[in-house]
Amino acid sequence: MAKSPEVKLAVFGKAGVGKSALVVRFLTRRFIWEYDPTLESTYRHQANIDDEVVTMEILDTAGQEDIQQKEGHMRWGDGFIIVYDITDRGSFEEVAPLRTLLEEVKKPKNVPLVLVGNKSDLDHIRQVTTEEGERLAAEMACAFYECSACADEGGVVAEAFHELCREVRRRKAVQ
Numbered sequence: 001m002a003k004s005p006e007v008k009l010a011v012f013g014k015a016g017v018g019k020s021a022l023v024v025r026f027l028t029r030r031f032i033w034e035y036d037p038t039l040e041s042t043y044r045h046q047a048n049i050d051d052e053v054v055t056m057e058i059l060d061t062a063g064q065e066d067i068q069q070k071e072g073h074m075r076w077g078d079g080f081i082i083v084y085d086i087t088d089r090g091s092f093e094e095v096a097p098l099r100t101l102l103e104e105v106k107k108p109k110n111v112p113l114v115l116v117g118n119k120s121d122l123d124h125i126r127q128v129t130t131e132e133g134e135r136l137a138a139e140m141a142c143a144f145y146e147c148s149a150c151a152d153e154g155g156v157v158a159e160a161f162h163e164l165c166r167e168v169r170r171r172k173a174v175q
């Protein structure tokens with residue numbers, strides 16, 4: 001039987017922010033332009049993080065779920081990535097309510113979380129500044145990355161996923 005995943009990660013954020021593109025970039029190091037926006041998928045992946053093999057299961061949510069479905073995904077996960085699109089202020093405004101729901105569902109636990117501002121290649125039509133992203137991440141006490149699923153230079157996308165895995169494992173170690 002397959003070894004059960006050590007780390008269960010769920011990716012949240014408004015539909016269209018690039019969740020599927022980010023997950024596929026992380027898994028394949030490639031960018032694919034179009035996905036069915038209503039699709040929800042899970043992937044298993046192994047990565048070498050700090051010289052240790054980490055098995056992860058990644059849930060790429062559709063971003064259109066009702067609250068019960070969101071709560072179900074939150075109960076399932078150990079760690080979470082909340083994604084917004086730097087060219088869509090509405091997607092940034094959906095971050096805080098998602099985080100509030102996460103806290104509700106997971107309390108009293110302190111939830112491993114990473115905030116990602118995607119589509120940094122579209123800087124010319126940016127609606128959310130880097131400083132706003134940094135400030136929100138500071139308020140939520142989580143790591144923050146601005147990146148581009150389609151032009152990921154320097155492996156920032158992988159770094160965001162790896163940092164979340166580290167965070168999950170750190171918290172598990174102290175439980």
Ligand code: GDP
Nearest residue numbers: 015016017018019020021033035119148149150
């Ligand atoms: P999801 O609904 O959050 O899963 O979003 P998708 O991954 O389906 O992406 C939505 C749209 O944004 C698609 O047309 C993607 O090609 C596009 N997209 C995703 N990531 C990026 C990015 O980093 N830069 C640009 N320019 N487009 C992106």
Ligand code: MG
Nearest residue numbers: 019020037062
């Ligand atoms: Mg998607």
